Amino acid sequence: MTDRITRKVFLRRAAASGSILTVPGLLAACGGGGGGGGASSGATTQQLAKTLRFSNWTLYMDRDLKNHTFPSLIEFQKKYGVHVDYMQDVNDNASFYGKIQGQLSKGQGIGRDIIVMTDNSPFPALLVKKGWVEKLDKSAIPNIKNLVPVQRHPAWDPNRDYSLPWQSGFTGIAYNERLTDPVLSIDDLFGNPKLKGKVTCLNEMGDALSLVMLANGDDPSHVTDATFNRAMAKIKKAVDSGQIRQFTGNDYAPPLAKGDLSAAMSWSGDIPQLDAPYIHWNLPTDGGDTWTDNMLIPTGGNVYTASVYMNYVYDPQVQGLMEAGDPKRNITGIYYIPPVIGAKEAALKFNPPVAKNTDIFPTPKMLDNVHLFDPTALTNQKYLTAWQNLISA
Amino acid sequence: MGLGFLHRHRGTTPYLLLLPGLLWLGVFFLVPLGFLVYQSLQSGNFVVGYAFHWAWSNYWDSVKGYSGEFERSFEYAGIATALALIVSYPVAYWIAFRGGRWKNLLLLFIVAPFFVTYLIRTLAWQTILSDHGFVVRSLATLHLVAHGGRVLNTAVAVVAGITYNFLPFMALPLYVSLEQIDARLIEAAEDLYASKLHAFLRVTVPLSLPGIVAGTLLTFIPAAGDFINAQLLGSPTNHMIGNVIQSKFLETGDVPVAASMSFILMAIIVVMVLAYARAVGTEQLTG
Amino acid sequence: MSTVDATLPARPSGPAAAARAWAFVRRHVLTVYSLLFFAYLLLPIGVVVVFSFNNPPGQFNYTWHSFTWNNWRYWNGVPGIQSAIELSLEIALIASLIATALGTMIALALVRYRFRGRAGTNILVFLPLSTPEIVLGASLLTLFLNSNLIGFTIQFGFWTILIAHVMFCISFAVVTVKARLIGFDRHLEEAAMDLGANEWATFVKVTLPLIAPAILAALLLCFAISIDDFVVTYFNAGSDVTFPIFVWGAARIGAPPQVNVIGTAIFAIAVTFMLVNVFLQDRRAKAA
Numbered sequence: 001m002t003d004r005i006t007r008k009v010f011l012r013r014a015a016a017s018g019s020i021l022t023v024p025g026l027l028a029a030c031g032g033g034g035g036g037g038g039a040s041s042g043a044t045t046q047q048l049a050k051t052l053r054f055s056n057w058t059l060y061m062d063r064d065l066k067n068h069t070f071p072s073l074i075e076f077q078k079k080y081g082v083h084v085d086y087m088q089d090v091n092d093n094a095s096f097y098g099k100i101q102g103q104l105s106k107g108q109g110i111g112r113d114i115i116v117m118t119d120n121s122p123f124p125a126l127l128v129k130k131g132w133v134e135k136l137d138k139s140a141i142p143n144i145k146n147l148v149p150v151q152r153h154p155a156w157d158p159n160r161d162y163s164l165p166w167q168s169g170f171t172g173i174a175y176n177e178r179l180t181d182p183v184l185s186i187d188d189l190f191g192n193p194k195l196k197g198k199v200t201c202l203n204e205m206g207d208a209l210s211l212v213m214l215a216n217g218d219d220p221s222h223v224t225d226a227t228f229n230r231a232m233a234k235i236k237k238a239v240d241s242g243q244i245r246q247f248t249g250n251d252y253a254p255p256l257a258k259g260d261l262s263a264a265m266s267w268s269g270d271i272p273q274l275d276a277p278y279i280h281w282n283l284p285t286d287g288g289d290t291w292t293d294n295m296l297i298p299t300g301g302n303v304y305t306a307s308v309y310m311n312y313v314y315d316p317q318v319q320g321l322m323e324a325g326d327p328k329r330n331i332t333g334i335y336y337i338p339p340v341i342g343a344k345e346a347a348l349k350f351n352p353p354v355a356k357n358t359d360i361f362p363t364p365k366m367l368d369n370v371h372l373f374d375p376t377a378l379t380n381q382k383y384l385t386a387w388q389n390l391i392s393a
Numbered sequence: 394m395g396l397g398f399l400h401r402h403r404g405t406t407p408y409l410l411l412l413p414g415l416l417w418l419g420v421f422f423l424v425p426l427g428f429l430v431y432q433s434l435q436s437g438n439f440v441v442g443y444a445f446h447w448a449w450s451n452y453w454d455s456v457k458g459y460s461g462e463f464e465r466s467f468e469y470a471g472i473a474t475a476l477a478l479i480v481s482y483p484v485a486y487w488i489a490f491r492g493g494r495w496k497n498l499l500l501l502f503i504v505a506p507f508f509v510t511y512l513i514r515t516l517a518w519q520t521i522l523s524d525h526g527f528v529v530r531s532l533a534t535l536h537l538v539a540h541g542g543r544v545l546n547t548a549v550a551v552v553a554g555i556t557y558n559f560l561p562f563m564a565l566p567l568y569v570s571l572e573q574i575d576a577r578l579i580e581a582a583e584d585l586y587a588s589k590l591h592a593f594l595r596v597t598v599p600l601s602l603p604g605i606v607a608g609t610l611l612t613f614i615p616a617a618g619d620f621i622n623a624q625l626l627g628s629p630t631n632h633m634i635g636n637v638i639q640s641k642f643l644e645t646g647d648v649p650v651a652a653s654m655s656f657i658l659m660a661i662i663v664v665m666v667l668a669y670a671r672a673v674g675t676e677q678l679t680g
Numbered sequence: 681m682s683t684v685d686a687t688l689p690a691r692p693s694g695p696a697a698a699a700r701a702w703a704f705v706r707r708h709v710l711t712v713y714s715l716l717f718f719a720y721l722l723l724p725i726g727v728v729v730v731f732s733f734n735n736p737p738g739q740f741n742y743t744w745h746s747f748t749w750n751n752w753r754y755w756n757g758v759p760g761i762q763s764a765i766e767l768s769l770e771i772a773l774i775a776s777l778i779a780t781a782l783g784t785m786i787a788l789a790l791v792r793y794r795f796r797g798r799a800g801t802n803i804l805v806f807l808p809l810s811t812p813e814i815v816l817g818a819s820l821l822t823l824f825l826n827s828n829l830i831g832f833t834i835q836f837g838f839w840t841i842l843i844a845h846v847m848f849c850i851s852f853a854v855v856t857v858k859a860r861l862i863g864f865d866r867h868l869e870e871a872a873m874d875l876g877a878n879e880w881a882t883f884v885k886v887t888l889p890l891i892a893p894a895i896l897a898a899l900l901l902c903f904a905i906s907i908d909d910f911v912v913t914y915f916n917a918g919s920d921v922t923f924p925i926f927v928w929g930a931a932r933i934g935a936p937p938q939v940n941v942i943g944t945a946i947f948a949i950a951v952t953f954m955l956v957n958v959f960l961q962d963r964r965a966k967a968a
Contacts, residue, residue, distance in 0.1 A: 055919075058933040068758050068936065086759060087921070091932050098643035102825045103836060103918065105442075111837070111919035197543055197628075198524075239629050245546050246628055251932040258742045260524045260545060381438060385645065389458075392632060392640035407793035411801060414782035414850055421847040422808055425819035432822060480717065487714040497958040501951070502718050506725050508950035511908050512927045513943040516935060517724035520731070520742055560721065610810070618812020621910065625931075635814050642818050642915070652822075655815040662810060 046140070049305045051083050055096075055115045057293065058088040058250045059273050060167065062322045063332050071331050072322045076312055082305060087112075092203055092249035093121035094388075100298065104132040109300020114309065116166050120206035120291035122378040124163060125156035127296060133162045134297040140307035143314035146341045151292065155375060163294040164310050167269070167336035170290050170359070170370055171207040172283045174256060174271045175263040183263040185285045186215035190238040198262035200255075201235060203247040205387040206373035208235065210289035211265065214371065220289060223377035228386075236390060247391040268359050269336035281359060283369055290370040292339070313340075320346025324354040335360050433652035443648065451653040459637055459654065466633040467661070469548070469623075470616035473555040477563040477612050478605065480556070485567035485604075486597075490576070503564050511558060515625050518554055519545065522626070546628040554622035559615065563608040570604025571597070606673050614662055634658055725947065732940035740934035751937040755945075758938045764926035765942055768907050771838070771922065775845035776902035782846070783853025783902075784895055790854070791861040808851045817915030820844050824916065836918020844916045845909060849902040856901055860894030893961075900953070907946065 061070045073084040090096045096117065100110045104127075117123045127133045138144060147164065157163050175183040179198070183189055189199050190212075202208045209231045210220040216234065218227035238244045245261065246252075252264040257274055271281035297306045313319055319340040324347035325333030333354060338344075347355035358366060377383055433451055437443035456463070488499045506514065521528055522545045529545075532538040544550050574597060582592040598605075620635030634654060641651035731741055735748035756762040790801060808816065820843075827834045834840060868890070872882045888895075910924040917925060927939055 094644040254934045388645045407789040407795040410785040410789035414786040425823040428822040429819040517727040
């Protein structure tokens, strides 16, 4: 997909991003410019929109729990005058993609300027390949120089033209110490009869299969039919025996907090956020996996405003505060793994215990024990269908 | 002028009345169904796109691959409907025959829960049936639930949820038809030496048949396609066909198979309804 | 006299007393059962209301902590909840008005006229009721996605949601109004016309007021169904968020108490409306 925007495509996008059935929308479509309502389309204007529409996963932004506000977003608004419409409507990659792909496939915008999807799923690569994302305005992102080196050239977006990491994380196992002894391995999670019906598995194929393959002694970064089937069999056994209670996205958090679950396959940052000292998270003994969530600008999103926001979060001071929070101001941080150089140093100022938390700023030893899931397996339709059948049927 | 026109064209009045509504239904109900048929004969997915192939195999694949979910859906819906009937009938009877001047108020209480959003009601059940909650602990002491066992995320919770959510749909039609029964008919039966039970079975129940039919249909049909109760209150082994359809439409993008499943579901429901209608007389349904 | 007394049966005791006791139980068991039924019906509602006053320590509203008015005072404190409920109310209002209007016209046609295609119309109106919501939602989604085939590309959001809601509400409106029309006494209209009124005046002055309760009932029913709808809306809302969609998303991370607040508020307002309606109906019945 070239980045040359033909007149036809531009008009189509302009028409799509306004509200076509209202008079202002119709006028806007005739005029070919940005429409009434939300952000204008197209990539070339360097003008800030009034609103930034940002779709993200839950528990993925610094929060003031008492006021239910997001301090870093308020600061962004103060600094740039842009209100952020922050929507926590991504629960898992597949269903979010399912919701948006219809409109994107028709060249329509989806009413968002930034969306966040995981590289541990086929979808970021798919969005780029199909040309359903806009290129970043790098002239507005000088802070891109703070991107940690290991994230600079992912296979699916080699020059970071279309994406920037939001946060990284690990997949591991969380357990409630009041209800069970430590659950430290997948075999324990899926095999311990005392945990029957009190554990969950993630519905993300990449995460779940990585952990299970490692428990089987297989390598998740090179998936074969044999290793795939072995891993699926192990999970299926746990489903059929009633060991696994449900497949979840982020929504293992409420039942875990409630005590309906004793343990859950879970993502590293969610657990510190629950603020429940009796719930612990660990990488499985056989190893875990790592993944990165990426910010993308879908078709019709306002490129300049989105890029300015990305630049804002790549400022180490901002990132440090977002990451670690500030107990003095009642701010809870994101507690995932930041992609910004200098964030740890900044975090030390705000929240030293969190800054020293290795789940958030991991040690080299931990980084050795995590693996990346094989990206080719993510686009294998056979695997995907088998996986969907397992978790939804 | 308008009335003169209508006078001269008497026959057109009904068509004029019907036009806007039927047009709306035609465009936004029938046409989409047509599209769905078209899509059910395609093959493809998110990644490669879709192509029309006269892919009748989609239908066969749905039945073969997901017969378990189909069966389970009708099983759960059937049990929930039967439970709803058994549970609501006495109450509908009570309100109709003993309600007196409180009838309308009592009906209000039946309908009232309907006004709390469906999702919120179901989530409340998640709280009530929570493993360490009062209800489950009480059931455990009564040995109705295994110690350390659970009610949430089981078939029981799903069926209970479905039953609960559709109770008003069963209770109201039952009430309406029971209320219309002339009490003198029952008196007459008793005068003819029928016992109370006998009078009930031979007079009241048959006369309330229209209500039973309406209630059963209004409960069973939406219940069979439901997926929310299974999602919030069930586990992967309790998934109904609605869950599969939803997942295939929105998550795998396997639209052709999902579309074919939708039609199979509809077809089975229509067949059941027709058989039911034949058994009890069609006027109850559409007349 | 005494011989008559001697032949009178003795005061009932033993089996007869037991029979009376049994009759007492039988008389009241139905009442007790019904009361239990209502308790069961209202139990989750009670939980929702109670927890709307809860002051949870963290973000999960599952166990009772302490009482607070804050959730009610700051009901819109949770980002997104206000716009969600506003959208839901807006759509419910407009959709119920349109659906009731269209449905009333269809009901009038069906009950009062003989025309070709009457059976077909009956079936067409009944079909959406017998279609699983998921099929309604998904098929409508397909229509909207392919709307470019007929000229314009429809934007998902308010309009698509509205169209969907009117579509499934029409059938409910038809059924509700039809029920009342069937029992309608045409003689009143004939009398009005005999007295010189033309069709339009008759309709406005005689028919409408008499079927007004049914129209109102249809309006309320459509409103309730629209504001509660999740499945069809979920498929067709695009990125817009109605209140049920908001609840679905919020449940992932632990729904904040404000969700309970709004749920309770809708419930309270609806119940109040219906109580008023019941009261008025009683008054009307007494006056009649």
